[in-house]
Amino acid sequence: MADGPVAEVLLQRLEAADGGLDSAELAAELGVEHQTVVGAVKSLQALGEIIEAELRSTKRWELTTEGEEIAREGSHEARVFRSVPPEGLPQSELMRLPSGKVGFSKAMSNKWIRVDKSAADGPRVFRVVDSVEDEVQRRLQLVQGGQAEKLGEKERSELRKRKLLTEVNLKTYWVSKGSAFSTSISKQETELSPEMISSGSWRDRPFKPYNFSAHGVLPDSGHLHPLLKVRTQFRQIFLEMGFTEMPTDSYIESSFWNFDALFQPQQHPARDQHDTFFLRDPAQAQQLPMDYVHRVKRTHSQGGYGSQGYKYNWKLDEARKNLLRTHTTSASARALYRLAQKKPFTAAKYFSIDRVFRNETLDATHLAEFHQIEGVVADHGLTLGHLMGVLREFFTKLGITQLRFKPTYNPYTEPSMEVFSYHQGLKKWVEVGNSGIFRPEMLLPMGLPENVSVIAWGLSLERPTMIKYGINNIRELVGHKVNLQMVYDSPLCRLDAERGPPSTQEAA
Amino acid sequence: MPTVSLKRDLLFRALGRTYTDEEFDELCFEFGLELDEITSEKEIISKEQGNEKAQGASDVVLYKIDVPANRYDLLCLEGLVRGLQVFKERIKAPMYKRVIPNGEIQKLIITEETAKIRPYAVVAVLRNIKFTKDRYESFIELQEKLHQNICRKRALVAIGTHDLDTLSGPFTYTAKKPSDIKFKPLNKTKEYTACELMNIYKTDNHLKHYLHIIENKPLYPVIYDSNGVVLSMPPVINGHHSKITVNTRNIFIECTGTDFTKAKIVLDIIVTTFSEYCENQFTVEAAEVVFPNGKLHTFPELAYRKEMVRADLINKKVGIRETPENLAKLLTRMCLKSEVIGDGNQIEIEIPPTRADIIHACDIIEDAAIAYGYNNIQMTLPKTYTIANQFPLNKLTELLRHDMAAAGFTEALTFALCSQEDIADKLGLDISATKAVLISNPKTAEFQVARTTLLPGLLKTIAANRKMPLPLKLFEISDIVIKDSSRDVGARNYRHLCAVYYNKNPGFEIIHGLLDRIMQLLDVPPGEKKGGYVIRASEGPAFFPGRCAEIFARGQSIGKLGVLHPDVITKFELTMPCSCVEINIEPFL
16 A cells, blocks of 8 residues: 555645646655655556556756855855956965866856966966856856756856766656546555454445456475386386286396296306395395206206207306395286286286386486386287287377387297387487297296296386476486475376477487 | 398399398398498498508498398308398299219218217318308308307317318318427418417417316317318317318318207308309218218218298297288298198198208298288287286385385485495495395496495485485385395395485484385384384494494394494595494385
């Protein structure tokens, strides 16, 4: 609400005024700073249509400090004239006067005084005329009185050159009545109150308009992490497709389940210290299903189940080595082994999304731990066509429809296929997942029937999330260096809706 | 996945036609290769060392092609071209032949001293070969690729190739004390003992990676000819005397190793690939190895194996309906010469020595599918009906996460691995008291242990976000790991919930209120009675004295809450008071 006496006076004056009034004039009349009147104008403006105010810029002449002194005391030349007595004054004495130097030459050129250089005690100054008109003082007094317009252009510029006058720009408001002009501004309300509602007084009150271009106040809420929002959506997709969630609640795994059970040979590079985190404590798995272990050993070292095997010396100690699981496929192997123990065989669809660990060198796209998404279907007579069909449905739910499949090599699937999708932003095909049919050398030692096939596919959770949310550095997304503002600001995860800004990342 | 770098024009000449980059990319994709990068030597040097260094380097276009890790037969131009030409039915897969020489057969005698260090060796001869500069470079490059891949950086197998005309057999493969081995190694001008060489090569960027294989062994493997000339000291270096050049006509190849199967595969790959340039194409001269037990073997094996696969099995596994004749044709295009036999449904497949990756019918089925074209296969959905179930622990976690956010707390996602300091020293504990699992080979201190508590991760998250407005209210529901000898692997996960409040005041009442809310959500009433929860004054090194309580629910301790000790706050590089709660949610399943 506009307040203060100045605003009220302004409105009263405006009511009486014919057309409007000038803020500078009002300030002069009221004897207040111009800025005070400007403040009142602005606060009245904020109330809406009470007043209209037009910004005007006027030029004004003002005296400089020296100019004010001259208007008061007279010009230097007049002061010099007045200080010369009829009997004259030695020039040296005159020059010591405050106005001496400037006033002497000006008075000389006005021919008000003269110098007698032949005087006995040195040059002496005498009056030439009896009295003088101090024209400079008169003009300055005119300007001081607000009558600068009475001076000619030439006279003003002469005074300005002498640094006695200066021109200033003054910004003033020309204030006139607005469409909702009223002198009683105290009635404008900012907000509806319970009292107004109960008394009904809101009907008669004007309300201050809202500024709709301002931002609202964000709710004080908690936020879910973007990567886990995407995880929730992937779980949802699997559940919609009838997949049961596998237990993946053990980060620690034995080399047996992580590698050997998958028919991954013991000299495989993934089993290197460089790629996998092994454990110092507990260093070895104490319990392994020994019957099954022997079948696995035989398959690796001698073959069997229609396989040539890898023909090498398989070591139990190597299989016992504990590690941080390098993929959730170890959990899938356990789930399939449990499935194989149930007789008769019943078809199953499994999924999991959980952390896996790699002893990697870290960079903008690689961390030592990430989330793996995995889907598995075990059934009689599954084909590559089935795998591709399931992948098509799965990726369609992610909003990815353009797919093609590339032959590839995975140690535990055969046939194997990489899934590529066409990326509109990058204008090229990028790998979005890896898949295949588990090798018989993995399934048959578990005890699964020979005509049962198991199709499987996997992808990382981080990559689609980075694409979805346009994040280029994985460390801003995962881990303690997360950008919390990003977490606060991230939108819902709707995978089948419009894609996020295209990522510049290559397929992992 | 190994990458081979080939000169594009040389590749096209060998393929007998040119391709656009897109066409060649398409061909690779179909065959299971990946055209990874199109570049030149100049571009590579310029990228790695700057433009100046690249001055004068070759700008011949190079294709970098990713090859599947089990296809050793495609690791050089000769093999790759042969594979693609057969795939496109422009040539027939060659038949590789082993011949016994008319004259004396080359012989390698293995002594028993090798048994403890590198017991196996296989040999062969390429007779009347004609190298050019490109062929010679490819020959060297193939050995390098094999060394890096199937040979596991020479640990399993190491290859030595020699100018046979400079040597005289029979050869001896033995093991001797390093001080007793003395020879002029490849590209050096004088003789050194093995001890001296191991020292010299410590600073050799290429060879230093192989020293560890024999370094601490009492005896080093070495191969001599009948005049005592050293052929090689595997797996480190060859002798200079028998060095091959572009003019070499007769090559003696030895592969030594600890894995007999892989040594035989490596030898087969080298001789099949480069016998193309022999006077009698695709013919390899046999050589003999006498093992310490006196048994005599002839190499290379170059074994062709016959497999039988029923046509309907292939159709059933791939999901196609092709005639047996067509399937045989598809397989033949993959260098697996096949024909229909018996009842007309049986396909007989010949596995050549180049395809050591074929160890089961499923490998044959994959090749049929590749030749058919993955993208030509009809997509279908499995017919089986299944009911989905969630893993109960994850289901509970999902429900709780949403209500934690609804209670005003923001979800963090921190690493499961951390430093020992994070879970012990910084919380005022000794590492032995944490029952943490320890990692044996971390590259940095950040990965010494699996976390035993979620608290350090949340405190580090706050420390990294100190610029954010206060209060900071964070939570995480995730797994921690504790040693547990009752589990098969000796450790188990627990699902924890942790929340922290960080502000100018400790806000214990807020964290306490959050616990009350969590218990409400889990339908656990307050109070001592059965099934209820209470908090009781407690203490812990991480907490400010008198500001810590233990939480008991359904008759067991599930965690603690309290105001953090100023030392803990300081150690995590924080400056404000902080309260926290951490509980195990598994009792509420």
